[in-house]
Amino acid sequence: MPTHTAPASPRPPNLTHGPVDSLVVFHIGMTIHRPWRPDLWGPVFAAMPRMLAELHRHRAAAERGEAEDLGFLDAATLMGAKGPWVVQYWKSTEHLYAYARMGSRAHLPAWKAFNAAARKHPGAVGIWHETYAVDPEGIETFYGNGATVGLAKAVGSVPVGSRGRTARQRLGTA
Incomplete structure (x- = not known):
């Protein structure tokens, strides 16, 4: 007796990030030194x-032509052993620094x-950040089987073959 099986779904594509003219990767986080004192670290958290x-709302409004472009692309929040860590993507250091100084936005009051x-x-809670101004030619990404996170989520993605099949090719070192 013949059995019927559903056809396999097509495999999602392998991707790389879309084009970028310039890129800043900004890491920011906090280190909780006194976890038993949420009254001290909770407001920072x-x-x-x-x-x-605020940045996501403003980006959406800018894409609709309703607000100025602050240069924020996207962010991902991670949790480490000592506290939260956020990786942010920005169009330029100028955009990042301008946002940091805006008294009308959430950062400066915080x-x-x-x-x-x-x-x-x-000593109750520490904060830290690292800023990387990245040469677009020095970026290599791979998102296998249709994964869309990180830079691909921030700027979009393209088929991996359009930039090269290998990491060396995509980075221009092959």
């Missing part, structure tokens, strides 16, 4: 989701509040 929500709390309770 709560500030980042507000900033990210930064001032952190500094005031840090003076009252030194």
Whole structure:
């Protein structure tokens, strides 16, 4: 007796990131030194989701032509052993620094509040950031089987073969 099996779904494509003219990768996080004192680190922890929500809303409004482009592309939040860590993608350092200085946006008030709390309770929570201005020619990405995260989520993706089949080819070192 013949059996009927459903045809296999086609395999999702292998991808690489879409074109970028310039790129800044910004890592920011906090280190919780006194986990038993959420009253000291909680406000710092709560500030980042507000900033990210603001940046995502503003990006969507800019894409609709309703707001100025702040240069924010996307972000991913990670959790480490000592606290949260956010990887952000920006169009340029100028965009990133301009946002950081805007008194009308969520970052500057949060930064001032952190500094005031840090003076009252030194060592309770640390914050850190790293900024990488990346040469677009020095970026290699691979998103296998249709994965879309990180830079591909921020700027879009293209078939991996359009940039080269191997990592060396995509990086231009083959």
